[in-house]
Amino acid sequence: MENKRSPERSPVRRSRGHSRPPIPDFGSLSINTNQAGESSSSHYALRSPTTPNSPYGKEGQETYRDTLRRTFRRGWANWGQIKTGEQNFQFTIRMNDTRFYYSKGSKPQEQFDEALDYLKEIQTIKQSNPEDTAEIISECIQEDMKTVIFGSNMIERAGLDLNETMKIVDRIFKGQEVDVTERDNNYQTQLQKYVQAKHTSQEADEHIIRTRWEVVQHAKALWFLTNAFVTEKKSLSEDLIKETHKILLTNIPHPKYGTPWQDYAGIYRNGVRQPGSKQMGAEVNAGGTHFTASAAVPRAMGRFVKELNKKIEEANESGTLDPFCLAAWACADFVIIHPFLDGNGRTCRIILNAITMRYAGIVVPIGEHDEERSKYLDIKRRYSEDCDGEGEFAGMVLDRGTARLKAMRDKVKSRLRKGA
Numbered sequence: 508m509e510n511k512r513s514p515e516r517s518p519v520r521r522s523r524g525h526s527r528p529p530i531p532d533f534g535s536l537s538i539n540t541n542q543a544g545e546s547s548s549s550h551y552a553l554r555s556p557t558t559p560n561s562p563y564g565k566e567g568q569e570t571y572r573d574t575l576r577r578t579f580r581r582g583w584a585n586w587g588q589i590k591t592g593e594q595n596f597q598f599t600i601r602m603n604d605t606r607f608y609y610s611k612g613s614k615p616q617e618q619f620d621e622a623l624d625y626l627k628e629i630q631t632i633k634q635s636n637p638e639d640t641a642e643i644i645s646e647c648i649q650e651d652m653k654t655v656i657f658g659s660n661m662i663e664r665a666g667l668d669l670n671e672t673m674k675i676v677d678r679i680f681k682g683q684e685v686d687v688t689e690r691d692n693n694y695q696t697q698l699q700k701y702v703q704a705k706h707t708s709q710e711a712d713e714h715i716i717r718t719r720w721e722v723v724q725h726a727k728a729l730w731f732l733t734n735a736f737v738t739e740k741k742s743l744s745e746d747l748i749k750e751t752h753k754i755l756l757t758n759i760p761h762p763k764y765g766t767p768w769q770d771y772a773g774i775y776r777n778g779v780r781q782p783g784s785k786q787m788g789a790e791v792n793a794g795g796t797h798f799t800a801s802a803a804v805p806r807a808m809g810r811f812v813k814e815l816n817k818k819i820e821e822a823n824e825s826g827t828l829d830p831f832c833l834a835a836w837a838c839a840d841f842v843i844i845h846p847f848l849d850g851n852g853r854t855c856r857i858i859l860n861a862i863t864m865r866y867a868g869i870v871v872p873i874g875e876h877d878e879e880r881s882k883y884l885d886i887k888r889r890y891s892e893d894c895d896g897e898g899e900f901a902g903m904v905l906d907r908g909t910a911r912l913k914a915m916r917d918k919v920k921s922r923l924r925k926g927a
Contacts, residue, residue, distance in 0.1 A: 570680065570681055570682035571649075571679070571680045571682075571730050571734075572645065572649065572680050572681060572682075574734060574738055575645040575648060575649065576641060576642060576645045577738075578737060578738045579640075579641040579644045579645050580637060580638065580641040583629070583630070583633060583640075583641065583644055583868045584626055584629075584630065584866065584867055584868030615901075615902060615905060618905055618906065618909055619829075619831075619905060621909055621913075622831075622867075622905065622908055622909040622912050625909070625912035625913050625915070625916045626867065626868065626912055628916055629644070629868070629912070629915060629916050629919055632919055632920070632923065636923060639922070639923060640919055640923070643915075643918060643919050643922050643923075644868070644915065644919070646918075647869075647911075647914070647915045647918055647919075648864065648869065648870055649677075649680055651869070651870045651872055651911060652676065652680075652726075652729060652860075652870055653672060653673040653676045653677065654669075654872035654875050655729065655856070655860055655870050655871070655872045655873075656672055656676055656722065656725045656726055656729060657669045657672040657673070657872075657874075657875060658872050658873050658874030658875040658879075658880070659725065659852070659853050659856045659857075659873065659874055660672070660721055660722065660725060660853070661874050661875070661880060662852060662856075662873070662874040662880050662883065662884065663852055663853060665718065665721040665725075665853075666718055666721040666722045666725065667718050667719065667721075667722050669875075671693060671722070672722050675719065675722045675723060675726070676722065676726045679723065679726045679727070679730075680726070680730075685719075685723055687716050687719035687720055687723060688716060694715055697711070697715050698711050698712065698715065701714060701715075717759065720757075720758045720759050721759060724754060724755050724756065724757050724758065724759065725755060725853060727754050727755075727757075728751050728752070728754040728755035728853075728854075728857055729857050729860065731750065731751055731754050732747060732751045732857050732858070732861045733860070733861050733864055733865075735747055736861040736862075736864075736865055737861060737864050737865045742816055743812060743815055743816065743858070743861070744812060745808055745809065745812055748808070748812075748846075748854070748858070749773040749774070749775075750773060751854060751857060751858075752772060752773045752847055752850055752854050753772045753773025754773075755772070755850050755853060755854060755857070756768050756771070756772035756773075756849065756850050757772060759772075761782070761848060761849050762849065763782075764782035764783070766779075766780075766782060766848065771789075771847065771848040771849065772850075774847070774848075775801075775804045775805055775808065775846050775847065776788065776789040776790070776791065776801040776804050776845075776846060776847060776848055777801040777802055777804050777805060779801075779848050782848075788801035788802055789801055789848050791845050791848065793888075793891060796888075796891045796892050798843065798844065798845035798891075799843070799844045799845060799846075804844065804846045807844045807846070808844060808846050811837075811840055811841060811844060814840075815833075815837055818833055818836075819833075828866060830862060830863055830865075830866035830867040830908075831863070831867065831901060831904045831905040831908050832901050833862055833866070834858075834859045834860075834862040834863045834871070834904055835859070835897065835900045835901035835903075835904045836897070836901070837855070837858050837859060837862060838855040838856060838858060838859040838900070838904075839855075839887075839890050839897050839900055841854070841855040841858060842855050842887060842890075842891065843890070843891060852887075856873060859871065859904070863904070863908060867908060867912070868912075868915075869908055869911045869912055869915065870911070871904055871907045871908050871911060872907065872911075873903070873904075873907060882903070883900075883903065886899050886900045886903070887900070
């Protein structure tokens, strides 16, 4: 979070968690050539990424839908035995023994046991019907990913409404082209609304294109990291995080300072100029919270990645892993560092969902509704300012995760009864 009222965006007065504010003046927005060397065309057809330096792959490769199906046929909720690089990990899912990470006064063990029962039930069904179950699991996660992207964008007052977000993400996951400059009926409706709000046609046009990019790039970034961390079983590295952030912000200049995306996307703050000056090293703060000094960001991120991978290694040694606690810790710790000029909140939630997807077989949407966004922002604010609220956030991830596992279990059983 970078601001109490808007973690990543410029401060605009609004009631917490409610309707979007009037669009800001973004200055001159242009569609740029990306760093992968692609043309400046706004048409995108996504294929399965193969390497961090080639996030879009080649024509003819499988789509994300195909990737998920293949991944879940081979294994779902990757616990039991996992091979990562030269290391073999073997553990079961169990709640963190300390209980420290969950909210006081709640009953996390009961909810954790409930989540684990759903997970085990799905695993049992999958053993007897692997093909159909993998297909249904893939569909569930794809649908939840749309809500993940919508909710995460809404927390930052970015992107589009739920209906338009789901349409665009669905096309991307199918490998279809998305033209962010298309003047369709939705574009005309948005344009009229913004013009009526006393914005010029140019401002409205720039804003509409920007919000579409925010959905398109978010979907690509989520795909990229989950493909690398879940499907390819790569360890989470600084290079993967930087590439995820670069994809997330491609074609999106900084909303407040107008910094071109090429000058800050995928680049730690120590390598970014302070907006409004020639000084190298951008500092960020939110109210009374000052995040890690730019000069210390590389060291802090090195520590973060090392500690995350150490926690996974320790899970192998102890034979147990709490995916909800691990995901919550990673998300919260990343935000405290705030390694990038913008996009830190969205990036931390992509990391969170990569962890829950790999180790619990689900993604965890956060921020879909006003009340939930307000609760999330309050927890993050208190954690950033006073290191208070990590337990509440772990509880929130557990609660949302349990709900998604139950919904997945119900859909698997219902579809198989009817004949998938």
